[in-house]
Amino acid sequence: MLLSRRSLLASASVVALAPAAWAELPVMRSRRVEPVPARYVRLKPSPFADAFEANRRYLLALDPERLLHNFYQSAGLPAPKPVYGGWEAMGIAGHSLGHWLTACALVVGNTGDREVAARLDHALAEMARIQAAHGDGYCGGTTVERDGRTVDGKVVFEEVRRGDIRTGGFDLNGGWVPLYTWHKVHAGLIDAHVLARNARAMPIMLGLAGYLAGVLEPLDDAQMQRVLHAEHGGLNETYAETYALTGDPRWLRMAEKIRHKAVLDPLAARQDRLAGLHANTQIPKVIGLARLHEVTGNPAHMVAPRFFHERVTQHHSYIIGGNSEREHFGQPDQLAGRITEATCEACNSYNMMKLTRHLYSWQPDARWFDFYEQVQLNHIMAHQRPDTGQFVYFMPLAVGARRVFSSPEDSFWCCVGSGMESHAKHADSIWWSDARTLYVNLFIPSELDWPERGLAVTLDTAMPLEGRATLTVKRAPRAAQALAIRLPGWAKAPVLTVNDVAARPVLRDGYAVLERRWRAGDVVKVTLPMAVASHPTPGDASMVAFTYGPLVLAADMGPADAQFEGVGPALVTASAATGALAPAGGAGQFRAVGALDEALTFKPFFSQYDRRAAVYFPTFTPAGWAGARAGYVQAQEEARTLARRTSDIIHLGEMQPERDHQFRSEHSEVVNWSGRSARRLRPGESMRMVLARRPGAAVLRVLVARGDADRKMGISVDGQPLGAGQQVKGGEGHFAAIDYPVSGNGAKPQAEVVVTALQDDAVLYEMRMMTASSPARDPAVQS
Numbered sequence: 205m206l207l208s209r210r211s212l213l214a215s216a217s218v219v220a221l222a223p224a225a226w227a228e229l230p231v232m233r234s235r236r237v238e239p240v241p242a243r244y245v246r247l248k249p250s251p252f253a254d255a256f257e258a259n260r261r262y263l264l265a266l267d268p269e270r271l272l273h274n275f276y277q278s279a280g281l282p283a284p285k286p287v288y289g290g291w292e293a294m295g296i297a298g299h300s301l302g303h304w305l306t307a308c309a310l311v312v313g314n315t316g317d318r319e320v321a322a323r324l325d326h327a328l329a330e331m332a333r334i335q336a337a338h339g340d341g342y343c344g345g346t347t348v349e350r351d352g353r354t355v356d357g358k359v360v361f362e363e364v365r366r367g368d369i370r371t372g373g374f375d376l377n378g379g380w381v382p383l384y385t386w387h388k389v390h391a392g393l394i395d396a397h398v399l400a401r402n403a404r405a406m407p408i409m410l411g412l413a414g415y416l417a418g419v420l421e422p423l424d425d426a427q428m429q430r431v432l433h434a435e436h437g438g439l440n441e442t443y444a445e446t447y448a449l450t451g452d453p454r455w456l457r458m459a460e461k462i463r464h465k466a467v468l469d470p471l472a473a474r475q476d477r478l479a480g481l482h483a484n485t486q487i488p489k490v491i492g493l494a495r496l497h498e499v500t501g502n503p504a505h506m507v508a509p510r511f512f513h514e515r516v517t518q519h520h521s522y523i524i525g526g527n528s529e530r531e532h533f534g535q536p537d538q539l540a541g542r543i544t545e546a547t548c549e550a551c552n553s554y555n556m557m558k559l560t561r562h563l564y565s566w567q568p569d570a571r572w573f574d575f576y577e578q579v580q581l582n583h584i585m586a587h588q589r590p591d592t593g594q595f596v597y598f599m600p601l602a603v604g605a606r607r608v609f610s611s612p613e614d615s616f617w618c619c620v621g622s623g624m625e626s627h628a629k630h631a632d633s634i635w636w637s638d639a640r641t642l643y644v645n646l647f648i649p650s651e652l653d654w655p656e657r658g659l660a661v662t663l664d665t666a667m668p669l670e671g672r673a674t675l676t677v678k679r680a681p682r683a684a685q686a687l688a689i690r691l692p693g694w695a696k697a698p699v700l701t702v703n704d705v706a707a708r709p710v711l712r713d714g715y716a717v718l719e720r721r722w723r724a725g726d727v728v729k730v731t732l733p734m735a736v737a738s739h740p741t742p743g744d745a746s747m748v749a750f751t752y753g754p755l756v757l758a759a760d761m762g763p764a765d766a767q768f769e770g771v772g773p774a775l776v777t778a779s780a781a782t783g784a785l786a787p788a789g790g791a792g793q794f795r796a797v798g799a800l801d802e803a804l805t806f807k808p809f810f811s812q813y814d815r816r817a818a819v820y821f822p823t824f825t826p827a828g829w830a831g832a833r834a835g836y837v838q839a840q841e842e843a844r845t846l847a848r849r850t851s852d853i854i855h856l857g858e859m860q861p862e863r864d865h866q867f868r869s870e871h872s873e874v875v876n877w878s879g880r881s882a883r884r885l886r887p888g889e890s891m892r893m894v895l896a897r898r899p900g901a902a903v904l905r906v907l908v909a910r911g912d913a914d915r916k917m918g919i920s921v922d923g924q925p926l927g928a929g930q931q932v933k934g935g936e937g938h939f940a941a942i943d944y945p946v947s948g949n950g951a952k953p954q955a956e957v958v959v960t961a962l963q964d965d966a967v968l969y970e971m972r973m974m975t976a977s978s979p980a981r982d983p984a985v986q987s
């Protein structure tokens with residue numbers, strides 16, 4: 205529904221329903237700059253506009269009645285369409301709807317798109333109907349298993365209301381992160397109200413806010429902390445936002461009550477205890493705290509968001525700006541050993557960009573946008589295919605890895621949801637302003653036309669492939685106006701001209717500030733020289749990645765649909781690593797010769813949608829390589845052989861791997877040590893899981909702490925007890941690998957593995973089902 209006089213009146217009547225005793229609306233004391241509303245910004249042709257269009261097509265391809273399938277059923281209404289597949293059919297239904305609502309609101313808020321607005325309006329009308337059928341504000345689609353049957357997940361909320369709270373770390377009373385899903389829907393409704401200005405959204409949103417508040421308000425602090433032990437997205441953020449929109453102190457009390465102390469208290473004390481934590485579970489809590497700071501002005505709430513952002517971006521992030529390996533933070537400054545197939549979950553970057561916008565608004569310094577640009581360009585743009593609009597979950601940075609894209613109707617991973625949002629908002633952070641200054645933060649081709657400020661400016665550029673941009677003033681107010689152009693950290697000697705005359709800008713907080721009375725036709729040209737730079741990897745300075753201007757470069761390891769069987773490339777240079785790369789003609793293209801004399805072609809990483817890539821390179825001096833060559837080749841081949849022998853692997857204590865392997869355990873506990881998650885069994889306790897197995901003799905490899913290598917445990921595969929294990933020579937640092945031969949010939953493709961602790965606690969990090977000997981080549985392309 206587009207903004208009209210009618211919808212404005214409807215909004216006014218909603219506000220009039222509010223209690224009379226509301227406090228004054230909170231003052232956003234801490235925000236010094238605001239993004240220019242996206243409705244005044246149009247993307248011009250560019251890869252960002254292509255991503256936006258592909259995403260818009262996907263949003264329209266989705267049917268809200270299918271996303272609402274479980275919602276209808278929960279309310280006892282006939283569901284008109286079948287449920288989607290993937291995560292939508294796995295208990296978490298609603299998270300995609302929430303992201304979809306926000307994404308549609310972003311599109312409508314940017315372009316006024318009538319088709320998307322109509323689709324959004326229909327979804328909201330149905331939600332209102334569903335909520336009315338419940339009668340208590342509830343409107344949800346999560347489900348849960350009870351006595352072997354799948355039932356409406358509302359039961360979990362009602363149990364929590366009675367103080368019945370159980371969580372093994374990732375679930376709430378057996379439901380898969382219902383509060384995480386709830387947050388997405390709450391946030392989607394807020395965005396439909398604020399960005400799409402749809403009058404239906406606010407009453408549904410307040411109904412939702414009231415229902416959950418009714419569940420959580422009776423809980424004491426200990427009960428609340430138990431609830432918050434389970435992943436809950438940014439519930440504190442949506443309540444802070446609900447308070448900002450209404451001024452009702454009830455929502456502020458909720459936002460403050462939803463404080464997960466185990467994570468936020470150490471951060472507020474400036475302690476990095478992130479190693480081993482599920483990364484994307486934590487980021488939204490910090491965003492919520494940042495929003496709470498903005499709506500209350502409480503300076504105590506600034507500390508954790510700033511500290512967390514600094515730690516994550518400077519000590520836990522890869523060269524593309526993303527963080528996490530298999531969804532978890534590791535030890536700070538130790539990334540070199542964590543360059544795998546499962547690096548950089550997309551949701552984390554989506555959330556870190558959100559957090560960056562808050563911190564920037566408090567302190568408009570260009571360096572915040574150095575990070576934003578890095579992650580938007582090299583991770584977010586890499587995670588969506590511009591042809592199909594489909595998304596990547598992990599952005600694999602392992603040598604020779606390829607991207608695995610979602611399918612339109614059978615994935616619905618978290619990163620599909622956050623991806624729908626990420627690519628609906630490429631216009632929302634380019635231009636920012638305060639009362640006197642217009643900030644240009646991102647070099648994305650766009651037109652700004654802002655009637656209230658009497659300003660119209662176009663930004664033309666072929667960035668990131670070339671380091672030039674042109675700003676043309678189309679309309680300007682009479683009074684002097686400052687134009688602050690971000691000078692990126694990667695540009696060493698920027699040059700500015702105004703109407704082709706060298707400009708002498710004031711340099712302030714990373715910006716070139718030009719203040720004057722602008723006239724229509726004024727042209728500012730910005731030259732930002734791009735050069736190759738090399739970046740040592742935290743944990744191993746001899747491992748380097750390369751950038752060209754803001755672009756991360758990747759060596760092309762061949763097509764994604766062909767097996768990568770080579771040895772990962774290393775580089776030998778007598779001087780700086782950048783000396784290994786020579787221009788190869790095309791924009792952002794370079795060539796190099798690898799240590800084994802192989803020809804390497806480097807291209808921007810983000811657009812390698814159908815290629816296998818290498819991003820990190822071990823580097824050697826010529827003398828160092830002479831000594832290292834044999835060991836390097838052998839280590840690479842051993843790693844490849846291990847990958848070839850592995851039929852399945854479960855990382856214990858991690859949510860997704862455990863779900864994927866039908867993990868079951870009555871009493872085991874998730875523990876973290878040396879930056880890794882594990883499961884601890886006390887004597888007599890057991891756990892079971894299902895691992896894929898190939899025909900022929902097999903070995904089960906179990907990873908334990910090195911000091912635990914002698915502990916005995918009982919392991920059976922398909923009911924057959926395994927004999928004694930043997931420790932594998934070498935191993936990973938603090939850990940020891942124990943191999944247990946598995947009897948039988950693996951007639952079934954899956955094996956049930958049961959582990960029982962005997963006299964001692966058993967603490968297991970991972971279990972890997974392998975063939976007993978190495979196949980000649982990979983039986984199938986697995987990743």
Ligand SMILES: [Zn+2]
Binds near residue numbers: 484551552617
């Ligand atoms: Zn995700």
